[in-house]
Amino acid sequence: MLIDKSTIGCAYRYTLDQKDDWNKYVENATEYDFFHTWKYHKLANSGEPVLFVYTEGDNYIAFPLLQRPIPGTPYFDLHCVYGYTGPISNRYFEELEEHFMQNFKDAFLTFLKEGNYVSVFSKLHPFFGHSRLMIKFGGLHDNGKTIAIDLTQSLDEQRRKYRKTTKGDINRCRRFGYQVKKAETKEDILAFSRLYEQNMGRINASEFYLFNEDYFLELLTNEKNCELMLVISNGEVICGSIIMYANKIMEGYLISTQTEYLKYSPAKFLLDEISLIGRSKGIDYYHLGGGLGFKENSLFEWKLGFSDFILDYKTWRYIANQEVYDHLVKESGNEWVEEVDFFPLYRMSPSVS
Known part of the structure; x- marks a missing residue:
């Protein structure tokens, strides 16, 4: 589904119903893993799989995620499947132009705002260079070694x-x-x-x-x-x-x-x-x-x-709506402490801390 079109590029949101489109963007990427595939996302039981795609001419960046409603609110958040995912592209991330990555960021932020998304969590792939893209958003987190x-x-x-x-x-x-x-x-x-x-x-x-x-x-x-x-x-x-x-x-x-x-x-x-x-x-x-x-x-x-x-190994932890995020954390009864590694904090069971 086309969700945004500008004079520069287009943004799309695909679901599992668009199997051929999903597979096309994954299989034509220079770097991808089995964790990115339609088949693997079809097995996910912790959210509705969505594939965000931003295109400019023949070039694209695609980002598979899982959408979850936040109970008792009109809001949603996004996270990833079990495994190593993150965005993929038909070009190596090290070769992407700055303006192309900035345009992707702008389109993705619009997607988050229009979708009422509060936060995004994604594990990134240790072999791929997509940290170069995600650092533009902030929220890049050192998560250990593999x-x-x-x-x-x-x-x-x-x-x-x-x-x-x-x-x-x-x-x-x-x-x-x-x-x-x-x-x-x-x-x-x-x-x-x-x-x-x-x-x-x-x-x-x-x-x-x-x-x-x-x-x-x-x-x-x-x-x-x-x-x-x-x-x-x-x-x-x-x-x-x-x-x-x-x-x-x-x-x-x-x-x-x-x-x-x-x-x-x-x-x-x-x-x-x-x-x-x-x-x-x-x-x-x-x-x-x-x-x-x-x-x-x-x-x-x-x-x-x-x-x-x-x-x-890194993860991406992004707060798209700080005001709502802070309210949800307060309502959850949780509070940030350095010893607790959990995101988004409002989804943590208070017993974890």
Whole structure:
């Protein structure tokens, strides 16, 4: 839907009903991830997916987001899907002219005002240069680090960077005869779903990280760029990970291990095997992500056992209507304190602080 037209460019707002348009803007971008796709946004259950697009001639910037109503008000806010998103373009952000980025900013601010949006939150992609664009709005936030394995180096060099304990655990799994296979059946997917549910229960994960069988079935069925890889021992699924491909980047999306096999570290074996699969597909980087909550915790240290390739991870936190935002925060009973990392603050449960 055309939402704004000027003598310079045009702004559009697309929904899931415009599948072909959504896919066109994603697939023609110089840099994008599976997290930007129509298929992935279709699975979102925490808001209505919208794709804002600003065009000038043959050039465009597109920004996928999720719209949520703010209960008891005529207002909305925007946030992003679970994963690494941010804006995309048919040109590299490092090459965009200043006037083009400024025109995008003006069009997006008009979109926010006319849509009664109070705030916007988006995770940005560590590999893409879109911070150069978002810094023009303000609200760019350093959010920690992520880790990736560089598959453009030789396999020997890659494995030389593994921590000694990581190498030892991988070799032990090979001695045990563990095998890796791609999930091919509904039963394979359901086995992973049960494994994931067991893992989330063990760590007492929040509702945000809970996905059911239907989610996994829809994500993995008839999707060539999203695969489930399983570790098998004596015919039993003991570990699994979903991986996603786009533009020479492979994302390690979710990973789970049977509790009784944790001491044998099949997940380390699986990551090493997946890196070989990535190489066979011409992938340049296997992105492992960051620590829990993007803190440098035990999960982050575990991933450091594979690579010293560390990327800066940022989020964009923008207040579009300061007056309404402040009122909503006051009504919520919350207040900003340095120790609490949450945005928008009015959506935080008071118990979090």
